[in-house]
Amino acid sequence: MTSRRPAVPARIPQIRLYQDWLRDHRGLTFDSYDELWRWSVDDLDEFWQSIWDCFGIDSPTPHGAVLAREAMPGAVWFPGAQVNYARQVLRHAGPAHAAGFPALVSRNERGHHRELSWPQLRRQSAALALHLQAQGLQPGDRVAAYLPNVPEAIVAFLAVVSLGAVWSICAPDMGSNAVLDRFSQIEPKVLIACDGVTYGGKDHDRSAVVADLRSRLPSVRHVLGLRTLGGTALQADAWLEDAVARDDAAVAAFEPLWVAFDHPLWIVYSSGTTGLPKPIVHGHGGIVTVMLAHLVLHSDIGCSYHPNTWGERFHWYSSTGWVMWNAQMAGLLGGTTCCLYDGNPAGSKGAPDWTTLWRFAADLGVTVFGAGAAFFANCMKAGIDLAALPGLRSVRALGSTGSPLSEEVQRWTGAQFERLGTRAIWWANISGGTDFAGAFIGGNRELPLVPGQMQCRLLGCAVQAWNEQGRPVVGAVGELVCTRPIPSMPLYLWNDPDGRRYRSSYFDTWPGVWRHGDWLKVLPDGGCIIYGRSDATINRHGLRMGTSELYSAVEALPEVLDSMVVDLEYLGRESWMPLFVVLRPGVALDAALRGRIAGAIRSALSPRFVPDQVYQVAEIPRTLSGKKQELPVKKLLLGQQVDQVINREAMANPGCLDWYVRLARERGSRSPDEPTARA
Numbered sequence: 001m002t003s004r005r006p007a008v009p010a011r012i013p014q015i016r017l018y019q020d021w022l023r024d025h026r027g028l029t030f031d032s033y034d035e036l037w038r039w040s041v042d043d044l045d046e047f048w049q050s051i052w053d054c055f056g057i058d059s060p061t062p063h064g065a066v067l068a069r070e071a072m073p074g075a076v077w078f079p080g081a082q083v084n085y086a087r088q089v090l091r092h093a094g095p096a097h098a099a100g101f102p103a104l105v106s107r108n109e110r111g112h113h114r115e116l117s118w119p120q121l122r123r124q125s126a127a128l129a130l131h132l133q134a135q136g137l138q139p140g141d142r143v144a145a146y147l148p149n150v151p152e153a154i155v156a157f158l159a160v161v162s163l164g165a166v167w168s169i170c171a172p173d174m175g176s177n178a179v180l181d182r183f184s185q186i187e188p189k190v191l192i193a194c195d196g197v198t199y200g201g202k203d204h205d206r207s208a209v210v211a212d213l214r215s216r217l218p219s220v221r222h223v224l225g226l227r228t229l230g231g232t233a234l235q236a237d238a239w240l241e242d243a244v245a246r247d248d249a250a251v252a253a254f255e256p257l258w259v260a261f262d263h264p265l266w267i268v269y270s271s272g273t274t275g276l277p278k279p280i281v282h283g284h285g286g287i288v289t290v291m292l293a294h295l296v297l298h299s300d301i302g303c304s305y306h307p308n309t310w311g312e313r314f315h316w317y318s319s320t321g322w323v324m325w326n327a328q329m330a331g332l333l334g335g336t337t338c339c340l341y342d343g344n345p346a347g348s349k350g351a352p353d354w355t356t357l358w359r360f361a362a363d364l365g366v367t368v369f370g371a372g373a374a375f376f377a378n379c380m381k382a383g384i385d386l387a388a389l390p391g392l393r394s395v396r397a398l399g400s401t402g403s404p405l406s407e408e409v410q411r412w413t414g415a416q417f418e419r420l421g422t423r424a425i426w427w428a429n430i431s432g433g434t435d436f437a438g439a440f441i442g443g444n445r446e447l448p449l450v451p452g453q454m455q456c457r458l459l460g461c462a463v464q465a466w467n468e469q470g471r472p473v474v475g476a477v478g479e480l481v482c483t484r485p486i487p488s489m490p491l492y493l494w495n496d497p498d499g500r501r502y503r504s505s506y507f508d509t510w511p512g513v514w515r516h517g518d519w520l521k522v523l524p525d526g527g528c529i530i531y532g533r534s535d536a537t538i539n540r541h542g543l544r545m546g547t548s549e550l551y552s553a554v555e556a557l558p559e560v561l562d563s564m565v566v567d568l569e570y571l572g573r574e575s576w577m578p579l580f581v582v583l584r585p586g587v588a589l590d591a592a593l594r595g596r597i598a599g600a601i602r603s604a605l606s607p608r609f610v611p612d613q614v615y616q617v618a619e620i621p622r623t624l625s626g627k628k629q630e631l632p633v634k635k636l637l638l639g640q641q642v643d644q645v646i647n648r649e650a651m652a653n654p655g656c657l658d659w660y661v662r663l664a665r666e667r668g669s670r671s672p673d674e675p676t677a678r679a
Helices: 014-026 033-042 044-054 085-090 118-134 151-162 176-186 208-216 249-253 283-296 323-334 356-364 373-382 388-392 407-419 500-506 549-554 591-604 630-639 655-666
Strands: 067-069 104-108 113-116 141-146 164-170 189-196 196-199 202-205 223-226 264-269 279-283 313-316 337-342 367-373 397-403 426-429 431-432 438-442 463-466 478-481 514-522 527-531 538-540 544-547 560-565 568-570 574-576 576-581 613-614
Touching: 014 044, 014 283, 014 514, 033 044, 044 141, 044 279, 044 283, 085 113, 085 151, 085 323, 104 151, 113 118, 118 223, 141 208, 151 164, 151 264, 151 337, 151 478, 164 176, 176 208, 176 279, 196 560, 202 613, 208 223, 208 388, 208 613, 264 323, 279 283, 283 323, 283 373, 283 438, 313 323, 313 356, 323 337, 323 367, 337 356, 356 367, 356 388, 367 373, 373 397, 373 407, 407 426, 407 655, 463 514, 463 527, 500 514, 527 549, 527 630, 549 560, 549 574, 549 576, 549 591, 576 591, 630 655
Parallel strands: 104 337, 141 164, 141 189, 164 264, 189 223, 313 337, 313 367, 367 397, 397 426, 576 613
Antiparallel strands: 104 113, 196 202, 264 279, 431 438, 463 478, 478 514, 514 527, 538 544, 560 576, 568 574
């Protein structure tokens, strides 16, 4: 079955519509984006009130102020207001969207295609909410979900939060211990879980994992099952498909509960490379306001408050274990159709097929297509031909995050779309984090697009690059900081009653200033470049550099598929910097290739950054969201024990870690600056 979107009028950029609104309703005009941005961070009250009014956020009670207390942590936003994330979504289940504009369109590896209309989304979430209410679920209770990227996960989320309960989800590719490290901290009352997943052409039964979770989570009183594989092994108290089938007067009359602006919405988790993952609590109102502002204004994803944008189809490839799943789902806040793909982005056959997601997007008429930066790099390396998919002409914007997107990859992808005969494709490259479920740096449809750069600091985000003295710098690399609060910053961390862990996570360097842990360069024209994590920085002979520039140089070589570098600093000794490379099948790391790698680094960066050693490896360790695990490997090679620096079950490819453990042991048996045998 093929589902195409209805024809829509020519678009006006969302950020232009917003500025027109400011002119008409506030009498405000700005000569440049820089002027608009500076107003938005200088006058937080007026800016965030404009977001509230422009997007029609509703409350049965007035708020006494916008930012009643400015502090980090501890900001107080919109006191007195009542909201509900589910209400903001389900207000779109009216006649305008009922005809031709589905809420959800989904497909999986088996080609199973489903659509859920806005009225169906409202009815199913109401039916499930009534089921959960009948089990005794109360506002503030936690619900843990172990579900893949399927419509049922979104229905379950809306049902839970409509009751004022608190949502938390883990992807079913995570094992028992990794899930328990998260869910055991929050003591869920309900567990919603699937019997398995299909990935890479194989079915993976998870019924034993669910049984283990139930036995080791004594707080769980009710298990709601989802038969994704259609099996009978999963032991559940009730089945989700039965609960959502209810359709009676009580379902029709159900309304989501009004809750305070800062009522807990969900709990998400840090990557958890050391110790237990941080359970980060975000609030209803903060997430609604920030997601609307950033997705609509900066990623130019249509919002139904203006009929110019009805019919938008938004896809961002993600597992449910990555905060981009939350961002994908947030498209519903503005009435956008969300297109979900459940499965391997490289296809289900033996050999990788990096056209899989592109064919999905072409068939469904996706208008905004997003993925991690590594996905686009893999497409370029595979040499796929997007011009062979004419359906991709519906795509008008691309999004990337997770790691810096190289200039080469951006240019290659843009050239592919030019061959399709479309206008120059626009990129909404963003950089943010799970920590505040938002972005600090992103796009602006009306600004120049420079490959390798992000276009601007986002409205309402007082972001700067600071040097070691805590002073803002322009045109130089510094620590990414945010000097004023934004509404989606965490309410608190779970089980952190005195806030000590919260403060030490983000405010340890400069009290009252959010330190994000990325290297940032703000350019004189307002453009931005992210250089990777500041805690995995290379410091060679007094010259600091983030890792992304080195990766861009090394991975431009056709033989290199992936790479990772770490800088091992020893007290009183020079650093030792190894480079790990994954090569194309059949390619060996010989002297000639080592020379080309060194030459590429010398040419693109400096001879200072030529590695001391190059190793050929099978895989680069990555988190479940695809980030290279530079810091844990660095700590491992500096002599720390593996179980102290990394959680294998929070890795996408834990099997590759044994090789790095052996290297660490080998180096531990000799002087730090004594060379090892080449791998």
